[in-house]
Amino acid sequence: MKTPSLWSRLWPDIKPDWPRFAIAIASVPLISALGAAQPVLMKRVLDEHIVVARADGLWQAALVYIAAVAGSFVVEGAYTVALSVGAENTIFRLRERIVRHTLSLSQRFFERQPTGQVLTRATSDVEALSEALSQGSISILLDVSNMAAVLLAMFWLDARLTLALLGLAPPLIAMIEFFRRRMRSLFAEVRDALAALNAFTAERLAGIETLQLYAQEARTQERFRSLDAEHRDANVKNNFYDASLYALIDGISSMCVALMVYWGARRLGVADASGVTVGLVVAFVDYIDRLFRPLREFSGKVTFLQRAAASLEKIFWLLDVDEHITPGSQDLPAGTHASGRLALRDVRFAYTEGNDILKGITLTVEPGEVVAVVGRTGSGKSTLVRLLARVHDGYRGSIEVDGVELRELSPHSVRRAIGSVRQEVQLFTDTLRFNLTLGEDVNAERLQEALELTNASVIAARHPAGLDQPIRERGANVSAGEGQILALARAMVRDPEIVILDEATASVDPLSERLLQEGIERVFARKTCLVIAHRLSTIVNADRIIVLEAGEVAEMGTHAELIALGGAYARLYAEGFDAAEGTTTA
Amino acid sequence: MPTGLFPNLRRFSRRYVLPRWRWYVAGTFAVVLTNWMAVRIPVELAHGLDALRAGASEQATVAQAALHIFLFGAAIIVVRTASRLWFFTPARVIEFDLREDLFAQFLSLQPDFYATFRTGDLLSRATTDITFARAFAGFATLQGANIIAALITALGQMAAFSPKLTALAAVPIGIGFLVVQQGSARLMTLQRDTQQQQGMYADQLLGALQGISTVQAFNVEGPFADRLAAQAGLLRQNNVALAKLRALVFPLFTVSGGIAIGLLLGFGGQMVLDGELTAGALAAFLSLVAYLIMPLRLMGFLLPVFQRAEASLERIHAIFDAPIARPERDRPDLNTEASTPVNHPPALSVLHLNYAYPGGAPALIDLCFEVPAGGSLGIFGRSGSGKSTLLRVLSRLHNPPAGTVQVDGHDLTALDLDAWRRRVVFVPQTAWLFSETIAENIALGLPRETLEPAVEAAALKLDLAALPNGIETVVGERGIVLSGGQRQRVALARGLAHAGEGGQSLLLFDDVLSAVDHHTEQILIRTLLGRDKHAHKPPPTCVIVTHRMSALQHCDRVLVLDGGRAVAYGTHAELLAQPGFYQDSWHAQQGTP
Structure with a gap:
């Protein structure tokens, strides 16, 4: 992507603050004019009063100079505030855009993309942009404008002297360019080394216990x-390059002063030449400083811009990712609360083209029915759950919830209709309450009911602060079993019509599981339930059992019927169902 | 409590900066020389200008002044380069040392420490905060020396021209300086807040991204985005306040310098008219004031650098000062044969063990049990009953109270931790794999050729066959994502490989058997527990947490935990005979009511 188009794509975020940026841009010529005027005003005091011994008006002239300095301060202050506030607001909006977009991306994206990289887009990359906005972009414009104003003033004061000094410019620019190129490749080296170092540190910190347990410290x-x-x-x-460049610019500006004085000496001999006055030298010394200062900072600012362009490219790459679960718009008819009929017809799904994981699943779960799904690793159980939880899109065939196609349903209706409990519990660093409500307003009675139902109230009681107990990073103060119960409570808080439960395998011990199951069954008496079952008790007590094999329904019936059948189910039963179960989380 | 001005900067300087004093002395010398030459230039300029006014007769004097200025300029290039190098190079070396020491400290700190800090926070101390410490050691020391040298040389030269004008110039500049100092204190607080809020924002976003499938399944993208926006709003508010303050504070030096020049033009001009000063001297004086403004402006940057570095070093020192939970180091009298090599598996004796996580409710209550050398103990219990905690205490990820756990008759907490960890093989419930090859993850430094039996025993062969590069497949963020079960089997293989000969090990397995099928489990458990008739090695001591009773029945004894207490303890047969949790669970798993 071309850099200008990158910046133009930022416009929607900049737009609401355009008056601020306009003020900043509008103050640029004023700042330049006030700055370039100061040496002229100084020269006037020197040459028109001091050197020619005219006391009259000396102080007025000096006060005009002071007024110009004070004016610069005010205008520059306004410029900085307008620009910084505009930049902060812009990146605030961009952050929000990135976050809302990212949260709407489909699972396929997150399976491909390391979390850390996505995180960087909304943190470091956005911060790099903030730097560029407040200290790069318009600031470079200001520098250019300042330099132009200074050159203009210099020409106006003494064109020949200015031209002579400008003769130094080409070698100077060539030199700066040489250093900049050298430093750019070195900078890339530094950046890569730092990235490697930080990545290593981050991973070792996260895995510190493993390192310590295996005595890997040394x-x-x-x-x-x-x-x-x-x-x-x-x-x-x-x-080395950085230091040399800095010193070179510094030294060369002194050499310019020398050249100027020498120029004055040369002109002494010329009869009609306008002499080099004290005021002129003082003014030019000041101008040279004003010319060199932006040059010295220029490479830094360009770096800000380059870094920001790189960041913008990454940010917009993310914003261009168009892998959404497209939300439908149809609402479930109101008042059908007691319903919850799930009908799958010839459902097919593939993660990668032509490699169907589900090969035509047809099954109906009647309202209030509890259906257990069993099958070996890779039979498609987890995929089925993911489809029903709308984690994955793009299934073929039809999945109807109360007669409405799942992909047509609005997010609000999906949420009302289906609650899912995954095997891998995801806890957030916030309170227990937040982990149940997930930031939504939930009726207190509803919450309490769900807690009691799932025995999550027992877990809340275990923590000193109850529901306000903070959950530590990655749920460090919650055991795996507690997490399972919380995940179930989380689903029940929303009182869905249909519950999709991917039963835990290893984490919850049989008795906790049984307690849990009791609670669930009380709810399930009124609800439709599809359980990816691993526990024998769940399977045996289900109204119906569906055996999946290689993405197809192999057998269907009650426990007794299927045992009598002596097929796939009977084999699974003999193996204890949980053979190599760990792999189902894939 | 450290007291005085910048206690953390002083501590850092003593430890890291002072030992490199030679660099800094050389650098300071170069800085002084640079400034001396830079101040000589206006003096030469004054000569030149006054000669210029005298007319053609003084042409040679003017040319000579020009030559001097040119030579000073050329010399400044060399000396200034040296001055920057001699400050920045040691700063990089110091940064290297500090990083190294901090990382070593991270490796020494134990889990109790990590439970109280967010990883993101620790990482930002190891990255951003170190950068600020380096900015102090390099940029701030250089500019500090530069400012002092500039002040002394330029003020000295100014006073030589006219003490009266020097005093006059000092008034606005002094006032400006005082105002900036006031503003800087506020800047520091705001900057610290910004740093903190950036960290909180990143943490919140990371949580949302890691839990994205839950967020989406529950359709709570909106509330999560709102929550993040609220946090970003705080950050913005802070940054805006910071920007406004900066816009006011930093340019104050420039403006006070400008006012000083204006006043000098008035008063100094009058002096020239009165014959007290030459016009050249006044011009030189003005350029000296201008020369002073640059370092004074830098001083505006310098104070925040000091303050940021102080805040950052406070955060870094907090890590260095965090206690390392190794009680054996405080009790060398008790340190027994810990460091001498042992050739038998440890015998464990646990007596009235109570344990609570720091700030938490009791997790283990009054546990008593024994595991003889080479014996095995199975642990069974509901979730949250303290099973994992018990293994973590036995591995000394957390220290038990002194005297409650004995190893071969010695107090566990008196043993050398490193030596103990080399004997213990703990495979936790959730496997941590590094972004390296599977082989590297299993070996962790062991010779490659020793891995084969462990890979076989952990039933990892089939998994490896399905991976693109087999055991050389890179996993994690930069490679293949393994399933939960595969990760656990890799961790199991790692544990088995490190158990090695088994002759002196204590094996702690936390619910890892569920990662393998029943057949593999049976072979594995028999081998581990020494039930295998063909085994020619002495079995290790084993403590195994599992829900699989098919595994528990092979253990010498089983401990049943509930709410951190032992509710039953005995052989599998004994427990099966008692009505209760164990018996109920057995029936549940056998499918018989």
């Missing part, structure tokens, strides 16, 4: 040291 420290050293060495190399 080995890990050694690897860290070599990455750390690479980073240091790259930086030390970079430092």
Whole structure:
């Protein structure tokens, strides 16, 4: 993507603050004019009063100079505030855009994309952009404008002297360019070294217990040291160029002053030449400084912009990802609360083209019925759950909820209709309450009912602060079994018509499971339920059992019927159902 | 409590900066020289200008002044480069050292510490905060030296021209400086808040992304986005306040310098008219004031750098000061044969063990049991009953109270932790794999050729066959995503590989058997527990948490936990004979009511 179009795509975020950016841009010529005027005003005091010994009006002239300085302060202040506030508002909006977009992306995207990278888009990348907006973009415009104003003033004061000094410009620019190129490749080296170092640190910190349990401290420290050293060495190399460039610009500006004085000496001998006055030299010394200062900071600002362009590209790449679960718009008819009929007809699904995981599933779950789904690893059980929970889109065939096609249903209706409990419990670093309500307003009675029903109230009682107990990072203070119960409570809080339950395998022990099951069954008496079952008790007590094999319904019936059949189910039963069950989370 | 100004900067300086004093002395010398030359330039300029006014007769003097200025300019290029290098190079070396020390500290700190800090927070201390510490050691020291040198040389030269004008110039600049100091204190607080809020925002977003499938399944994208927007709003508010303050504070130096120049033009101009000063001297004086403004402006940057570094170092020092939970180091008198090599599996004796996580409710209550050397204990219980906690205490991820756990008759907490960890093989419930090859994940430093039996025993062969590069497949963020079961089997293989000969190990398995099928489980458990008739190695001591009674029945004894208490303890047969949880569960798993 071309850089200009990248920036133009930021327009929607900038737009609401355009008056601020307009004020900043409008103040640019004013700042430049006030800045370039100061040396002229200084020269006037020197040459028209001091050198020619005219006391009259000396102070007025000096006060005009002070007024220009104070004016600069005010205008520059307004410029900085307008620009910074505009930049902050812009990135606030961009952040929000990224977050809302990202949260709407489908699971396929998240399966491909490491979480850390997505996180970086809304944090570091956005912050790089903020820097560029407040210290890069318009600031470069200001620098250019300042330099132009200074050159204009210099020409106006002494065109020949200015031209002579400008003769120095081409070699100077060539030199700066040489350094910039050298530094750019070195900077890339530094950045890569830092990224490697930080990635290593992050992963080792996250896996610290494993390192300690296996006494890997010394080995890990050694690897860290070599990455750390690479980073240091790259930086030390970079430092040399950085330091030289800085000093070169500094020294050369002094050489310019020398040249100017020498120029004055040369002109002394020329009869008709306008002399080099004290005021002129003082003004030019000031101008040279004003010319060099932006040059010195220019490479830094360009770096801000380059970094921001790279960040923008990544941000818009993310914003361009168009893998959504398209929400439908149809609402379930009101008042059908007691219903909840689930009908699948010839449902097919593939993660990758031409590789069907589900190969035509047809089954109906009547309102209030409890159907257990069993099958080996890879039989398609988890995929079925994911489809019904609308984690994945793009199924063929039809899935009807109370007679309405699932993909046509509005998000609100899907939520009202289907509650799902996944095997892998995801807990958020917030309170227990938040983990149940997920930030939605939930009626207190409804919440309490769900807690009692699922025995999650027991878990809340276990923690000193009850529902307000903070859950630590990745649920560190919640056991796997507690997490399972919380996940169930979370689904029940929403009082769905249909419950899709992917039963836990290893995490919940049989008795907790039984307690849980009791609670569930009380609810399930009124609801439609599809359980990916691993526990014998669940399977045996189900109204109906469906055996999946390689994405197809192989057998269907009650426990007794299927045992009598002596087929796939009977074999699974003999193996204890949970053979190599860990793999089903894939 | 550390007291005085910038206690953390002083501590950091003593430890890291002072040992590199040679660099800084050389750098300071170069800085002083640079500034001396830079101040000589206006002096030469004054000569040149006054000679210029005198006319053609003084042409040679003017040319000579020009030559001097040119030579000073050329010399400044060399000396200034040196001055920057001599400050920035040690700063990079210091950054390297600090990083290294911090990482070593991270490796030493135990789980109790990690339970109280967010990983994101620790990471930002190891990255951003170190950057600020380096900015102090490099940028701030250089500019500090530069400012002092500039002030002394330029003020000295100014006073030589005219003490009266120098005092006059000092008034607006001094006032500006005081105002900036006031503003800087507020800047520091705001900056710290920004840092904190950035971290909180990142944490919240990370949580939402990691839990994205839940967020989507429950259709709560809206509330989550609102929650994030509220956090981003706080961040924005803070940054705006920061920007406004910066817009006011930093340009104050420039403006006070400008006012000083204006006043000098008035007063100094009068002095020239009165013959007290030459016009060249006044011009030189003005450029000296201008020369002073640059370092003073930098001082505006410098104070925040000091303050940010102080805040960052406070956060870094908090890590260095965090206690490392290794009680054996405080009790060398009790440190027994821990470091001498052992050649038998440990015998465990647990007496009235109570344990609560820091700030938490009791997790283990009054546990008593024994596991003889080479013996096995099965642990059974509901979720949250304390099974995992018990294994974590036995592995000393958390320290039990002194005297409650004995290993071969010695207090566990008096043993050298490293030596104990080398004897313990703990495979936790959730497997952690690094973004490396599976082989590297299993080996963790062991020779490759020793992995084969462990891979076989963990039933990992089939999984490996299905992967693109087999055991050399890279997993994790930069590679293949393994399923939960596969991850657990890799962790199991890792544990088995490290149990090695088994001759001196304690094996702690937390619900890992569920990752393998029944057949593999049976073979594995027989081998581990030494039930295999063909085994030629002494079995390790085993403590196995599992819900599978088919595995528990092979253990010498079984401990049933509920709410952190032992509710039953005995052989499988004994427990089966008693009515209760164990018996009920057995029937549930056998499918007989």
